[in-house]
Amino acid sequence: MIQLQHIRKVFNAGLPNEYVAIHDLSLNIAPHQVTVLTGPSGSGKTTVLSLLGCMARPTAGRIMLQDREITSLPERFLTQIRRSTFGFIFQQFNLIRGISVLENVMLPAYPLGEPLGGLKKRALKLLDLLNLTSKGAAKVEWLSGGEAQRTAIARALVNDPGVIIADEPTAHLDTGLSREFLDIMGDFKGQGKTILIASHDPMVHESEIVDRVVKMRDGRIIDAGVI
Amino acid sequence: MIKAIDKQRYILDFTLSSLWRRKGKNLALVLVYTLVVFVLGSVMFFTQALKNEAALVLRGSPEIIVQKMVAGRHDLIPVSHGAQIGKIRGVKAVKARFWGYYYDPGAQANYTLMVPEDLPLKDQEIIVGAGISRVRRLFRGSSIVFRTYDGKPATFFIKGVLSPDSELLSSDLILISVPGFTRVFGVPPDRATDLTVQVANRKEIPTIAAKIVDALPDTRAITREEILRTYDAVFDWRGGIMIAILAGAVLAFLIFAWDKAAGLSAEEKREIGILKAIGWETADVLEMKFWEGLVVSLSSFFLGIILAYGHIFYASATLFEPVLKGWAVLYPEFRLTPFISGYQIAILFFFTVIPYTVATIIPSWRAATIDPDAVMRT
Amino acid sequence: MFFLGLCLLLLMSILMQAGYVTQGDLALLRQKAQVVKNLGLTDLCLSTEARYTRHPSQADWHTALQSHPLALDHFPSGSIIGPPATLQKLHD
Numbered sequence: 196m197i198q199l200q201h202i203r204k205v206f207n208a209g210l211p212n213e214y215v216a217i218h219d220l221s222l223n224i225a226p227h228q229v230t231v232l233t234g235p236s237g238s239g240k241t242t243v244l245s246l247l248g249c250m251a252r253p254t255a256g257r258i259m260l261q262d263r264e265i266t267s268l269p270e271r272f273l274t275q276i277r278r279s280t281f282g283f284i285f286q287q288f289n290l291i292r293g294i295s296v297l298e299n300v301m302l303p304a305y306p307l308g309e310p311l312g313g314l315k316k317r318a319l320k321l322l323d324l325l326n327l328t329s330k331g332a333a334k335v336e337w338l339s340g341g342e343a344q345r346t347a348i349a350r351a352l353v354n355d356p357g358v359i360i361a362d363e364p365t366a367h368l369d370t371g372l373s374r375e376f377l378d379i380m381g382d383f384k385g386q387g388k389t390i391l392i393a394s395h396d397p398m399v400h401e402s403e404i405v406d407r408v409v410k411m412r413d414g415r416i417i418d419a420g421v422i
Numbered sequence: 423m424i425k426a427i428d429k430q431r432y433i434l435d436f437t438l439s440s441l442w443r444r445k446g447k448n449l450a451l452v453l454v455y456t457l458v459v460f461v462l463g464s465v466m467f468f469t470q471a472l473k474n475e476a477a478l479v480l481r482g483s484p485e486i487i488v489q490k491m492v493a494g495r496h497d498l499i500p501v502s503h504g505a506q507i508g509k510i511r512g513v514k515a516v517k518a519r520f521w522g523y524y525y526d527p528g529a530q531a532n533y534t535l536m537v538p539e540d541l542p543l544k545d546q547e548i549i550v551g552a553g554i555s556r557v558r559r560l561f562r563g564s565s566i567v568f569r570t571y572d573g574k575p576a577t578f579f580i581k582g583v584l585s586p587d588s589e590l591l592s593s594d595l596i597l598i599s600v601p602g603f604t605r606v607f608g609v610p611p612d613r614a615t616d617l618t619v620q621v622a623n624r625k626e627i628p629t630i631a632a633k634i635v636d637a638l639p640d641t642r643a644i645t646r647e648e649i650l651r652t653y654d655a656v657f658d659w660r661g662g663i664m665i666a667i668l669a670g671a672v673l674a675f676l677i678f679a680w681d682k683a684a685g686l687s688a689e690e691k692r693e694i695g696i697l698k699a700i701g702w703e704t705a706d707v708l709e710m711k712f713w714e715g716l717v718v719s720l721s722s723f724f725l726g727i728i729l730a731y732g733h734i735f736y737a738s739a740t741l742f743e744p745v746l747k748g749w750a751v752l753y754p755e756f757r758l759t760p761f762i763s764g765y766q767i768a769i770l771f772f773f774t775v776i777p778y779t780v781a782t783i784i785p786s787w788r789a790a791t792i793d794p795d796a797v798m799r800t
Numbered sequence: 801m802f803f804l805g806l807c808l809l810l811l812m813s814i815l816m817q818a819g820y821v822t823q824g825d826l827a828l829l830r831q832k833a834q835v836v837k838n839l840g841l842t843d844l845c846l847s848t849e850a851r852y853t854r855h856p857s858q859a860d861w862h863t864a865l866q867s868h869p870l871a872l873d874h875f876p877s878g879s880i881i882g883p884p885a886t887l888q889k890l891h892d
Contacts, residue, residue, distance in 0.1 A: 245795035250699065271703060277794070278701030289696045289797055293443035298436075303700040305436060308429025350700065362798055476844055478829045482837030487858075495860050519840055523851065532848050534855075538839045551845075588832050593845045594854070618840055644884075649842055649857040652884040656856060663880045717804065724807030731814050735821075748876035750849035759825035760818035767815075 196226040196389060197247055197358075202256035204242055204414075216242040217253070217414045225407075226357075229380065229390040230420075231400045234411035240393035241362055243411070247391060248360045249277040278303065282351030284361040288343045290335040290350070296342075297322065297331040300349045307354070314353075321349040325379070341372040348379060358389040365396045377402045430713075433706060437713040440693070447687075452722050454678065458671045459726025459774050460733070465667055466766055467734040468742060469657040474761040476653035479591065480646075484618035486631050487519070487644045498613040503638055507619060510633050514622045518614030520603045524568065524596070529557050531751040535596045535603060539618075543599040548578045552586040553593030553752045571608035578602065586755070593754035619643075663745050675777060686789050698794040711786035719775045727770065735760045847877035857884050 204217040216239050224230055224247065232240040245251040246258060249265060258266050265276060282303075290299050300318045322328050325345040330338065335346060344364070351359055359380070365373040373396065380390055381404040392399060400408045410418035441448050488507065490499040504516040520537035533554060543549070550560055560566060560580050567575045584592045603609065619634070621627050631643035657664065686694070694707055733741065735758055747753040835841070843855040852859035853875060 241798050245798050250795035250798065251793060271705075274701060274703045274794075283699060285699070285797060287797075289692075289699065291693055291696060294436075294439050298439070302436070302697070303702075305432035306429060306702055306706045308425040308427070308432065310428060311432075354701065472844070472846070475829070479832045479836055479844070480842070482833040482835075483842050484840050487842065489858070491860075496858070517840075523854075532854070534845075534848075536839065536841075540838060553845075553848075587828060588835050590844055590846070591832060591835060591841055592839075594848045595839075595845070597839070644842075644857060648884065652857040652882075653844070656882050657880055663876070720804055721807060724804070724811055728807065728810055728814060731818070735818070742880075745876045745880055746847045748847060748849040748853075748878075750847060750877075752848040754845050759822055759829065761822060762815060762818045 197224040198259040200257045202253045205254040228406040232393040238411040239414040282356040286363040288347040455722035456726045463730030471758040486619035489616040515620040545601045547581040549597040551592040551595040555583045589754040590756040695797040707790035850875040853877040
């Protein structure tokens with residue numbers, strides 16, 4: 196579904212602190228599967244995720260999304276693709292403080308300008324699905340870790356993306372909450388979503404919902420796993 | 423189309439809630455901004471109202487005033503000059519005018535004593551302005567003692583008090599008879615303070631004024647046109663207080679613009695990063711910042727103007743009073759007639775809202791072009 | 801938004817009220833012009849502290865500050881009320 200072809204990513208190119216994050220990396224992500232990227236910190240997992248999710252452009256190489264070359268698209272189109280295809284769950288959750296859970300969940304849909312009624316209904320349904328109905332009006336800073344995580348998931352799903360991308364989702368969760376997260380991801384996999392997770396938490400790559408584990412080190416793939 | 427409106431509504435809603443989340447900072451911003459608009463608006467409304475008032479009211483001033491000059495100063499004029507002026511072709515009438523200043527040690531106030539042209543008063547009768555009536559508690563029937571030029575007391579009786587409506591003209595005025603005036607100031611019988619000249623044809627005023635100065639080289643002629651022009655430029659921006667006010671306003675603005683240009687807070691940058699990461703375009707973020715700037719500057723603008731209006735036309739320009747009053751005791755209590763044009767409002771808008779918006783565009787644009795993956799890398 | 805609308809409305813009503821007051825004051829202004837004519841006045845009574853701010857249009861030409869040319873203006877009102885038109889013309 197998504198193909199990375201001979202990707203190279205350099206940060207601060209031309210500066211004294213130039214840093215090559217990814218060296219000539221090729222990867223093919225299959226649809227409707229859970230793929231986990233693993234490896235020590237600094238191995239380039241997050242960079243690969245941001246490249247896969249159209250958040251960043253590679254320095255060299257090509258990215259194909261459903262047989263469409265997207266590396267050369269202008270930012271506007273890239274944003275549109277990102278908005279409709281990907282849902283992101285960040286390590287720090289990255290919720291916007293001071294506004295309610297419901298508003299946070301609806302935020303990614305604002306630029307689409309759909310009628311409020313439909314959007315609200317969809318967001319409430321997601322909150323219901325994630326057991327957050329009672330928290331809808333609460334401010335996000337009042338949430339517990341698990342609730343914040345589920346809010347972040349709901350936000351990732353509000354535009355009904357085909358691919359969910361999660362960066363170290365269990366880093367701030369205890370075992371029980373991590374298991375709950377994996378169960379939720381399992382449900383989405385069952386609904387036909389493609390799931391990409393970067394994690395060095397053994398609980399994640401040993402989970403039974405995971406179809407493929409890609410091991411990385413120093414910006415290279417050392418074990419591409421079984422497809 | 424409806425989609426675009428809905429989108430703007432969402433972005434605006436989010437902007438408003440963002441502004442509300444940073445209440446402290448934004449309220450402080452609005453406060454300073456409002457103050458700047460208030461100060462500039464007050465100056466503008468005040469000067470405009472006074473200029474208009476002067477232009478309408480002083481149209482009744484004497485057409486030409488002839489004053490004798492001695493060593494660069496205005497001096498008493500021989501009444502015989504009047505006969506000479508009367509001979510100039512086009513002059514309809516020449517009248518002697520008597521006026522002068524009297525310092526009242528009792529109230530420590532300065533009064534303007536004046537002999538009215540056509541208002542007969544008995545020798546010991548005076549009419550006082552509303553300001554004097556207030557300061558000295560003088561009313562119809564009461565009396566006041568002046569110290570004359572040779573140190574003797576002279577008692578006058580108040581025949582009436584001028585209407586408070588015209589306080590902006592007559593607050594410190596004392597209308598007195600010619601004998602009364604002569605008694606207080608000791609003006610020689612063949613002298614007057616100055617001469618007023620009435621002209622048959624208004625168009626000839628400048629020519630006649632020139633002829634008067636030609637014929638009487640020790641005099642100057644002040645035309646009505648010049649009086650009106652004086653008031654048209656009476657509040658010059660070069661005036662000390664005006665410079666202080668304008669400089670203050672400009673400085674306040676620079677501080678703001680600098681604050682804005684120096685960039686957004688880390689928290690704001692993080693939020694923009696999140697928005698970009700979850701699928702907002704650069705344009706969406708810019709729209710948000712645009713709404714933000716608009717809401718802040720418009721509310722400040724409106725508030726500032728409304729406050730300035732209240733200050734000038736309801737509170738009688740209280741903040742300018744100490745300057746105009748200065749060291750004096752007597753200050754007219756006046757209510758100005760508002761003369762506000764769309765032009766003034768537009769000028770004010772251009773000098774406040776536009777610079778602010780421009781100052782906020784660049785940092786917003788810089789923040790809005792953050793790479794969407796920035797939040798993942800931190 | 802509501803607040804902005806309210807402000808705009810208030811501003812509009814102020815402008816309308818201002819126009820109304822101005823209309824109402826025109827008669828008063830005419831009356832004042834008559835006072836000026838009857839008494840032969842030349843100036844507004846904005847300040848009573850100095851000759852040249854009490855009667856700006858009658859100020860002496862070359863002694864606008866009524867004192868030494870290098871002396872700083874010691875009357876506050878003098879710092880906002882400009883010199884007479886004749887003087888401005890002379891200095892242009």
